[in-house]
Amino acid sequence: MADVRITYDKSVDAAYVCLTEPQARVKSACMYPRDPVDVDGMINLDFDEQGRLIGIEVLAASSKLPEYSLRSADRLDTDGA
Template identity: 75%
Template sequence: MADVRVTYDKTANAAYVYLTDPQVRRKVSRMYPCDPVEVGGMINLDFDEEGRLIGVEVLAASSKLPEYLLDSAERLDTEGP
């Protein structure tokens, strides 16, 4: 199973799921926002220059992602796990 890097900022209630090799930095060239009405919040899909999905930004993350995932995510706020 592949390791997926997830970061979470509890203060902003925002998470980011990285879908690329953690050793390789990919530049976001296009962001596609999902309809907030359809998903009940804001979710943005980030694509690289070759059209590959490289990450997913989830706002209102605590209501969209499982608690275990947020608990194990790398924290970006000062609170820590």
């Protein structure tokens, strides 16, 4: 199973699930937002120039992702707690 990297910033309650290889420097060519009304939080899907899904941004992440995923995520906020 491939490793999936998750980053999390608790100060803004946002997480990013990166689906590319850790060494890859892939830029997002387009982003498709998911209506917050439908999911009670914003979820954005990032695709590369070939149309492959490369990442998922999750706002209001603490209510959308399992707690263990956020605990093990690379922290981007300054407090790290």
